[in-house]
Amino acid sequence: DIQVTQSPSSLSASVGDRVTITCRTSQSVYTNFNWYQQKSGKAPKLLIHDATTLYGGVPSRFRGSGSGTEFTLTVSGLQPEDFATYFCQQSSRSPYTFGQGTTVQI
Amino acid sequence: EVQLVESGGGLVKPGGSLRLSCTASGFSFSSYSMGWVRQTPGKGLEWVSSINPDSSYIYYRDSVKGRFTISRDSAKNSLYLQMSSLTAEDTALYYCVRDRLMGYTRWDFDHWGQGSLVTVSS
Secondary structure, eight states, rough: OOOOEEEEEEOOOOOOOOEEEEEEESSEEEEEEEEEEEEEESSSSEEEEETTTTTOOTTTTTTEEEEEEEEEEEEEEGGGGOSSSEEEEEEEESSSBBOOOOOOOO | OEEEEEEEEEEEEETOEEEEEEEEEEOOGGGGGEEEEEEEEETEEEEEEEOTTTOOEEEEOGGGGGEEEEEEEGGGGGGEEEOOOOOOGGGGGEEEESSSSSTTTOSOOEOOOEEEEEEEOO
């Protein structure tokens, strides 16, 4: 299985901050990589697919970068509604594994 | 509006069986690959199974192969997961998910249901 290592597991930030979350995969997944946001008690929502493509309706303050084995989610100008848990996922090879999540808290 | 509504979860004894259902609305169900993803506090999110639009391709994670069966009924806009030989390791919140790209299976999921809780315990 492809291991997805996400860091940090949690971080504290303030409204307006820029935050960066990193995921590394145990082998290359090219750009078959996605990011999700999950709020407490709710299902995850797709933010970015194919490593860098913003999903429809997602604010432009979210940006995905990377390829191969290292990927980054950057949120520029954190908004109150962005405090949530973020997951990354590789969609290159079965089983399609997820990172353990990063909780962004105030 | 795309909606996915799961049902069928509950408490089941080890070795037992359960069938999850997902009713879809708001999109052309027969045109999209669908799947199941489960979540636990300990293991996080795990992709479980996917099925392509015409059911000609079906995929499972190894740990559920031979025990779980995914299926779909386009006439009923419904997705199913038949689970058997359940163990405590299968205890999770099971989400029905839609694959993002119509006509393809890309394993990125743009719509999720609210989840159906499956608890395996004696």
